[in-house]
Amino acid sequence: MMNQDEKMIEEQPLTLGQPLSDFLLQLEDYTPTIPDAVTTYYLRSSGFEPRDPRLVRLISIAAQKFISDIANDALQHCKMRSTNSSSHSNSKSKQGTKDRRYCLTMEDLTPALAEFGITIKKPHYYV
């Protein structure tokens, strides 16, 4: 995945910001899932004073996509794990797999994050 990114950046080094600037114009009346106020608050707390609400939205969408990619990966792990476990168990549970409810657990999240190069170690007392 990183190789692809690098290639993409190498291919178009001059127009790096160009598609994003065009994209920025579309954000005029788009509302991301994270409310603007929340993103603005966290940006301000790190010293960033956004005057342009579109920039805030861009960062919101980026953060959203960041989590979304992780969630997607975790979901794949979850599905893989559940199919593996169901194939190990008897075939009677096939009915159950159809309307399976997926639960995001640390078991799935840890390998998904590891793919992004993030290692999580939680202290035992974390609640």
Place this chain on the structure above:
Amino acid sequence: MDQQVNMYRKMLAAAVSSILLEHGFDTVEKECLGTLTEMIQAFISEVGNQSKNYCELSGRSEPLIADVVLGFVDMGFNFNSLDSYVKSGKHSVLPTLQTQQPQKQLSMLPAGTKQPLPSHIPQHLPQFPDPHAYVRTPTHKQPIIDYESVREKAAIQKKDIEKALTKFLAKTSPTHNLFDTDESNIFPLIACKPAYPPYLSALLPPGSDFRSRGLGL
């Protein structure tokens, strides 16, 4: 302030939850939600920080898109697919934050008209309370203490006491009737208790008198 931070954090957690729901997760462990919330918060803060640094490096105080782009690059975030991500599907929108309404102060029962502040008190100081809280009004007349009226009052009081005592005795002890009819007992008289024998008191010498006379003899 602390409560506010919690509120922003809650909104982030709600956003993370809705992203997870979009992907098809139904439930999430509390630990995972905490991790993802922390990550999204760190992501936003870090992008803000990096962008600010690039912005200040180029001698500006207001960030531009270029600074944010450089921030993304520094984070190793691939922003080329953002466009397709936005167009890919409908993303749920959380309800907008609403500013908390300050609690309206209940108006106490007002009484009277409030006095304006005098000129020597600065106008920004709080208003006077209701007048009844500090204005003093005499509630009773001053007693009359000249000699005549005091004597008169003392006499009236004495008379009243005697009358009351007589009435009390007439009600509680045996009475004589002034008229010889049984039906009305309008003027009760305190019964006189005859001592027995009636002449005895006349025969007995008065104590103190006797002693002084005896000594004199």
